[in-house]
Amino acid sequence: MKKIIIVLLIVLLGSAMVVATFAKDQNLTGITKLRNGTVNAVILGDSIAVSQGASDPLTTGWNSELKTSLFNKYANNIVWDNKASAGHLIDYSLQRATEIVSTTDAVFICSGRIDRNFDTPDQFGKKYAQLINDIKSRAPNADIFCIVEPPMISSDESLFLGIRTAIIDVSANTGSNLLDVWSTFPQNQVDLVEYLLDGLHPNDKGYKLMSDYIYNQIVKVINEVKRRKTVIPIQQFFSIH
Incomplete structure (x- = not known):
């Protein structure tokens, strides 16, 4: 009986190793590549998307810092x-989205600050949803990241709260990845003040926080995809073969 159990354990272990190898060898798409x-990756958006306020956007901008961290x-x-x-406004992002090619792996949308003064949250949300649908039609395998921009020092900051809610809702409804940068800054x-250059745009410290x-x-997104691909039921593995 013990020998049978040992043999079964060896078979199961071997199968698990094969399954893990099988998952590892699968073609990765999106940000997991x-x-x-x-x-x-494509960036769409406004002044914060281009790191206005950074001492040198090429080295201290949010996307430059992010590139370095991910490479490390x-x-x-x-x-x-x-x-x-x-x-x-987001209308500009809708125009530029037409340039996205099918080989794009990720799209980061960083828009909404200026829109608070021109569109209602409902109007903005409809445009945001259209933008995501346009991106999906042009780059089906791309991961889409919806950035909620940082808070600002202004008497009309409350206007942005509706825009933030719209981004959160559209992100969830479209299966996109929410990046609520707003929530990580001091309220x-x-x-x-310590994180902003001019009351609106982050300084170097603010972009590093972002x-x-x-x-x-x-990293959480990549780890979650890795976990899902690794844990493949043995029955599913053998059915594939």
Whole structure:
């Protein structure tokens, strides 16, 4: 009886190892490609998307900091195609989204700050949903990340709360990845000063905080996908073969 049990354990262990190897060898898509190669990512949005306020956006901007952090962990690069531009509404992102190619692995949407003064949350939410659908039609395998921009020091900051809610809702309804950067910044405006250059745009410290938050969320996404792919029922494995 003991010998039978030992043999069964060996068979099960061997099967588990084969399954794990099988999962590891699967073609990775989206942001998870960082585990074994380069990721091509697009940025859409406004002035914060282009790291306005950083001393040198090429080195201290949020996406520059993020690229460095992810390379240090995965030894692979993100190649950025930043289609954002300062001073534009989400309508501009809708225009630039038409340039997204099918080989895009990830899209980061960083918009909404200016829109609070032009669109109601409902109007903005509809445009945001349209943007995500447009991205999906052009790059079906891309992971979409919806960034809620940091809070600002302003008497009309309350207007942005509706925009934030719209982004959260649309992100959930479309199966996108929410990056609620807003929540990681101080909500007290006295403390917030330390992270902003001009009351709106983050300074280097603010963009580093933003980058660190996004980094941690991306790692969670990659780890979750890895976990799901590794834990494949043995029956499913053999049915595939």
